[in-house]
Amino acid sequence: MSFNVSIELYVVDLRFRFGGDLSYEGVVDVHANSAGDLVLNAVDFKVKNVEVDGRPVDYSYDGRVLRVRGGPINGVVRVVFEGRVSDRLLGIYRAPYGGVAT
Numbered sequence: 001m002s003f004n005v006s007i008e009l010y011v012v013d014l015r016f017r018f019g020g021d022l023s024y025e026g027v028v029d030v031h032a033n034s035a036g037d038l039v040l041n042a043v044d045f046k047v048k049n050v051e052v053d054g055r056p057v058d059y060s061y062d063g064r065v066l067r068v069r070g071g072p073i074n075g076v077v078r079v080v081f082e083g084r085v086s087d088r089l090l091g092i093y094r095a096p097y098g099g100v101a102t
Contacts, residue, residue, distance in 0.1 A: 004035035022085035029076050036071040049080040
């Protein structure tokens, strides 16, 4: 595993469904340079697709870490995913708001 990684930019697009299950779908474009596989934190997502510069690539995902295989990578890694807003304080989560009434 190589830790020689440079991330230039993250572009994130999220679409939330606020009714019922508080789920969301998203796309993240990671502009990256990596000497080997690229390892990304991705807690509790359902990964639907991974591409590098528009081409499907091999990847593994264990529910916490997404490993994009086949490095070196020099381009845009696109990850399409779904998730659910949870109370676990990981990833995208909800927390109670105890605002002060005026």
